[in-house]
Amino acid sequence: MSLLSTRGLSKNFDGLQAVSNVDFDLPEGQIRALIGPNGAGKTTFVSLLCGRITPSSGSVSFDGRDISKLPAHKRINLGMAYTFQITSVFANLSVSENVSLAARKRVRGPSVMTVVQQVLDKVGLADRLDQIAGDLSYGHQRLLEIAMGLAQAPRLLILDEPTQGLADSEITAFKSLIRDLSSTTTILLIEHNMSVVMETADIITVLNFGEVLAEGSPAEIHANAEVQTAYLGTG
Amino acid sequence: MSNTKKTLVLHLGLLVVLFALQFVLPAYHHGNLARIMVLAAYAVGYNILFGYTGLLSLGHALFFAAGMYGMGLMINQFGAAPFPALIAGLLAGALVSLALGFLALRTEGVAFMIVTLMFAQAGYLTVLYFGTYTRGDEGFVIQQAERVLWCIDLSDPTNRYFAAFLIFGVSLLLTLRLVQTPFGRVLIAIRENEERARMLGYDVFAHKLAAVVLSGTISAMAGAGYGLLFGYVGASFASVQYSIFPLLWVLLGGAGTVLGPFVGTLFMFYLIDLSSGLTSAYMLIAGVVLVLLTLFAPQGLVGELRNRLWKELP
Numbered sequence: 001m002s003l004l005s006t007r008g009l010s011k012n013f014d015g016l017q018a019v020s021n022v023d024f025d026l027p028e029g030q031i032r033a034l035i036g037p038n039g040a041g042k043t044t045f046v047s048l049l050c051g052r053i054t055p056s057s058g059s060v061s062f063d064g065r066d067i068s069k070l071p072a073h074k075r076i077n078l079g080m081a082y083t084f085q086i087t088s089v090f091a092n093l094s095v096s097e098n099v100s101l102a103a104r105k106r107v108r109g110p111s112v113m114t115v116v117q118q119v120l121d122k123v124g125l126a127d128r129l130d131q132i133a134g135d136l137s138y139g140h141q142r143l144l145e146i147a148m149g150l151a152q153a154p155r156l157l158i159l160d161e162p163t164q165g166l167a168d169s170e171i172t173a174f175k176s177l178i179r180d181l182s183s184t185t186t187i188l189l190i191e192h193n194m195s196v197v198m199e200t201a202d203i204i205t206v207l208n209f210g211e212v213l214a215e216g217s218p219a220e221i222h223a224n225a226e227v228q229t230a231y232l233g234t235g
Numbered sequence: 236m237s238n239t240k241k242t243l244v245l246h247l248g249l250l251v252v253l254f255a256l257q258f259v260l261p262a263y264h265h266g267n268l269a270r271i272m273v274l275a276a277y278a279v280g281y282n283i284l285f286g287y288t289g290l291l292s293l294g295h296a297l298f299f300a301a302g303m304y305g306m307g308l309m310i311n312q313f314g315a316a317p318f319p320a321l322i323a324g325l326l327a328g329a330l331v332s333l334a335l336g337f338l339a340l341r342t343e344g345v346a347f348m349i350v351t352l353m354f355a356q357a358g359y360l361t362v363l364y365f366g367t368y369t370r371g372d373e374g375f376v377i378q379q380a381e382r383v384l385w386c387i388d389l390s391d392p393t394n395r396y397f398a399a400f401l402i403f404g405v406s407l408l409l410t411l412r413l414v415q416t417p418f419g420r421v422l423i424a425i426r427e428n429e430e431r432a433r434m435l436g437y438d439v440f441a442h443k444l445a446a447v448v449l450s451g452t453i454s455a456m457a458g459a460g461y462g463l464l465f466g467y468v469g470a471s472f473a474s475v476q477y478s479i480f481p482l483l484w485v486l487l488g489g490a491g492t493v494l495g496p497f498v499g500t501l502f503m504f505y506l507i508d509l510s511s512g513l514t515s516a517y518m519l520i521a522g523v524v525l526v527l528l529t530l531f532a533p534q535g536l537v538g539e540l541r542n543r544l545w546k547e548l549p
């Protein structure tokens with residue numbers, strides 16, 4: 001059964017059809033990658049899922065329940081977590097406070113710090129607990145975002161271009177982190193880095209001009225002529 | 236000593252010093268300090284919304300006046316005793332801030348400033364409109380006999396000082412505690428990055444509304460206290476000037492610091508007091524000092540202290 005599904009989901013901005021009539025199903029436990037050329041509507045699509053923007057038409061359901069009318073914070077409390085494409089941490093607060101804010105939605109008291117330690121260990125920022133988040137390098141801020149997502153212990157983790165700005169070694173660590181997570185969490189990943197997509201995703205969905213162009217296993221997508229055209233042009 | 240302990244010692248230390256000062260201060264400064272403490276409680280209330288939640292209100296005089304008139308009219312019109320009158324003032328502040336918050340929080344940024352300003356102006360005009368009861372601009376005096384709370388005459392300077400000290404102490408300790416609670420941390424998170432706080436699953440509107448009510452109720456407590464301790468209730472306390480004052484005090488002292496509101500109020504009060512002793516053009520001196528402060532201590536006095544010396548100061 002699908003953890004998340006959409007039916008006829010559309011969004012237009014002043015006539016620009018950013019997302020157009022998308023039917024999408026994400027089964028529980030899957031790692032799904034969402035790829036597509038720039039401007040394909042990937043970020044708009046996930047923003048519709050987690051309620052940052054309201055759809056022009058169509059519906060979203062999560063865990064069998066229609067959540068189209070729910071405000072963002074209620075959707076998050078149902079078990080979604082969202083990391084921003086453009087890094088959005090609490091820049092003036094410490095690393096540990098950033099993660100604590102995420103953790104305190106589900107635990108209280110001393111266990112907050114335990115969770116903070118755990119997730120910062122996982123992303124490799126454990127030694128930067130007391131640093132101000134805004135002083136971290138860009139790549140480390142991306143990792144902090146991921147740590148905040150992990151601290152929420154979501155059922156569905158939506159990652160919007162998580163590896164942007166990461167060093168190669170950090171990307172390798174990220175891939176194994178995602179694989180570890182997949183036993184407990186369903187993951188929807190917007191990603192441009194093809195090695196990350198090909199090595200982690202179970203299924204890939206390709207968006208182009210706001211529509212689903214193709215969907216299939218990494219191997220199928222790799223061989224798909226339409227996808228190659230969308231990315232590379234017909235020449 | 237751990238940081239939490241050091242912080243506690245510092246804040247309790249200030250309260251001890253303020254308590255002790257009443258025995259040594261000459262009468263003039265003794266009276267001033269009582270006034271400053273009540274006004275600082277107002278600034279503390281303002282700081283919860285502006286300094287910690289990041290919402291700039293230009294209409295806090297509405298809450299200050301709601302407390303003051305809620306208290307004053309109970310005594311003047313209904314002959315209530317001071318204690319129920321004070322409670323009425325607090326309730327008035329809580330209700331008015333709940334209503335204002337509910338409406339004004341539909342807006343953001345500059346629009347929020349304008350909406351709060353407009354509502355406060357409407358409040359001011361309401362006070363004038365019902366001049367039969369409020370006596371408008373002229374205001375009304377609360378007689379000495381009406382200011383006796385549980386056999387304590389609040390017009391007596393010593394009692395008055397102690398009551399002002401209590402009002403300020405309660406508001407200070409409340410903020411100090413607030414910023415350590417998960418609720419207070421969420422307010423700070425909203426100030427820092429509202430969208431991120433929302434996407435962590437926090438109900439931003441509900442948190443902001445609670446902050447408005449808390450801030451408004453503390454402001455109302457200060458307003459009710461001020462009227463009762465100094466025996467006068469007048470429309471000037473509902474005017475736009477009294478919305479700007481707490482903003483100025485908090486900015487000078489340091490927005491988002493627990494001690495800032497008191498330091499700012501004290502500084503501003505004595506800046507005017509001392510410069511007006513020197514020259515009739517005292518606003519010129521005050522103005523120059525304020526410009527210098529914004530240039531060289533843009534975070535306010537306590538804010539600068541935090542930046543330079545004590546990073547963990549709440």
